[in-house]
Amino acid sequence: MPGETAKRELVDSVIQLSFLVQAVLARAAAAHELTVAQVRLLGILRDREPSMMQLAQHLGLDKSSVTGLIDRAERRGLVQRTASAQDGRAITVSVTPLGRQLIERAGDEIDAQVTAIAGPLSTADRDVLSRLAARIVQATDIGALPGQATGVASAERPGPR
């Protein structure tokens, strides 16, 4: 069947690229004493103050996983829990100045490093890659993935700005 080889090559290259990007992400995060999960968390908290449940949905994680994530981040002074005024059961999570500072810096580094691995491509090619990737991401509703672990949520990425 024609196209089989091309298909395999696509799968191969895309998977390898994903591992590469994740590795770069992990390294950049680690350079700022952060984990990938924390970068994702802080990225969301940059422009939001969600409840634990909303956070769980954004991250695609179970609420108990979020409790742990927030516990560790709070212990490190990166985020803060405050009681919700509306709902007595809920709490609101927000980023602290320290957390904001860290995510700003880590974001810059992530930007730089991800841009760096795209180095071998011409400006035009990067643009093409960017658009193709964006089309796939937009067309795929991760929410449709009942998956758990690697929870992604079409949510915002942790990056800069």
Added chain:
Amino acid sequence: MPGETAKRELVDSVIQLSFLVQAVLARAAAAHELTVAQVRLLGILRDREPSMMQLAQHLGLDKSSVTGLIDRAERRGLVQRTASAQDGRAITVSVTPLGRQLIERAGDEIDAQVTAIAGPLSTADRDVLSRLAARIVQATDIGALPGQATGVASAERPGPR
């Protein structure tokens, strides 16, 4: 500065795509009772019988991490340890029939699902994406990444065939 926006878009889309691919990978692996780490491991063992050290290099992990990975996989009957004939200190790791069966099946599913998310692209566009991704991957020597966690190693991907 011109190009700043394009740069950010590139970083954004590439990172989001990597999360998407990892999520798909995790889901496909889970469907066969495997983790992403195990899929990577079995993918390597498909056509090799490396020592623990070689495995650690391929995976970009510390040797103690590999010990744990192999412990769990061996306990599940997916891989096997055998003493090396040449070097009395070394051991050789190989995949068992069960492990091979699982990685074959999981590989097929991964192929199908990754191909599926590329659905919104035309055949020509997929080809372009494939080549651009491949160029980045080939040009970037992950070995250069002293990183630990997400270890990638320019090694072979876990995929099919």
Added chain:
DNA sequence: TATTGTTATACTCTATAACTATA
């Protein structure tokens, strides 16, 4: 002495199930 692998230990991240408090 250097290398290979394991063990001990410690974290992060994630999930399921059970429980508390509020709606």
Added chain:
DNA sequence: TATAGTTATAGAGTATAACAATA
């Protein structure tokens, strides 16, 4: 009853440091 969040528990995955056995 239903929902928000926590706790208890378990297991995968990783790392560092120390150690045993072999080169």
